[in-house]
Amino acid sequence: MNITKNFQGKVAFVQGGSRGIGAAIVKRLAREGAxxxxTxxxxPDEAKTLVDEITIAGGNVIAIRADSADPEALQQAVRQAVEHFGRLDILVNNAGILPWGSLEELTLAEIDLALAVNVRGVVIASQEAIRHMSTGGRIINMGSINADRIPVAGGAVYAMTKASLVGFTKGLARDLGPRCxxxxxxxxxxxDTDMNPADGEAASQLKQxxxxxxxxxxxxxxxxVAYLAGPEAGFITGASLSIDGGFAA
Incomplete structure (x- = not known):
């Protein structure tokens, strides 16, 4: 199988990459040469397994332990990646948590954690990344179709955190446009991930x-994500793009 090396010579930082969608993104970018x-x-076991798998396949990857709710740890993780690889071209903000329940049931600590990981973590990682990113870089935030549609009760706080990324993406695209x-x-x-498995309790309802x-x-x-990070997507910016199987259709 021929693999296009779109990212040869590029360096990517994936926030939240040890499992699920994040691990798939790490594998795809590494496979294409990044x-x-x-983080x-x-x-740790999943992180080590992923590093070993990519390394055996000839890829270049490191895992950094960092809590996305901790601004200093996240900043240091970005700096560590730059120090290790010498540059930064692509940032994927994938870390996220799923607070679910009625507003009166969720505790203040649960709400604060959701904001810290799903919103502040994206802002902090982006802020630090652009200090090191050269012209033509890529920032990709992982939102959710729930920013546009919540068909069942219990998702108000989660939807709020993901909807905030829509505005942040638009504003940051304006700020960074002059740098391409x-x-x-x-x-x-x-x-289908361990957070929301295709055979889980809510699966049959969601599939409908x-x-x-x-x-x-x-x-x-x-x-x-790889397409948006690649050379053919250079004219796409400030966009919130759904990949949802028609969930919001």
Whole structure:
């Protein structure tokens, strides 16, 4: 199988990359030639397995333990990646958590954590990354189709955190346009991961809401991210792009 090396000589930083969609993104970017640094918080075994798999396949990757809710740890992780690889071209803000429940049930600590990881973590990583990013860089935020549609109760806080990325993406795209750095927001629908498995309790209900009637695959999301990070997507910026199997159709 011929693999296009779109990212030969490029360096990517994936925030939250040890499992699920994040791991698929790390694999895809590495397979296309990028040197990749990714963060993890509580899954060291998965992180080591991913590093070993990519290294054996000839890729160049490092794992950095960093909590996305900790601004200083996140800043240092970006700096460590730059120090290790010498540059930074691509940032993927993938780390996220899923607070779910009615507003009166969620605790203040749960709400604060959701804001810290899903919103502030994106802002902090982007702020630090652009200090090191050269002309023509790429920033890709991982939002959610729930920013546009919440068909069941319990998702108000989660939707709020993901909707905030729409505005942040637009504003940052304006700020970085003169440097030819693009900023985009990917909004997946239900994807088969350990956070929301295709055979989980809510799966049958969610599938009925989707035009394609199935969950997405993490590789499908990764391929979309790779496109936005690549040379053919240089005229796309400030966009929130859905990859949701028709969830919002």
């Amino acid at each position: 040197a990749v640094a990714f 993890y918080r509580s899954s 750095i693009t900023v985009n927001n990917v909004q997946p629908g239900p994807v 809401l989707m035009a394609l009637g199935r969950y997405g695959k993490d590789e499908e999301i990764a391929s979309f």
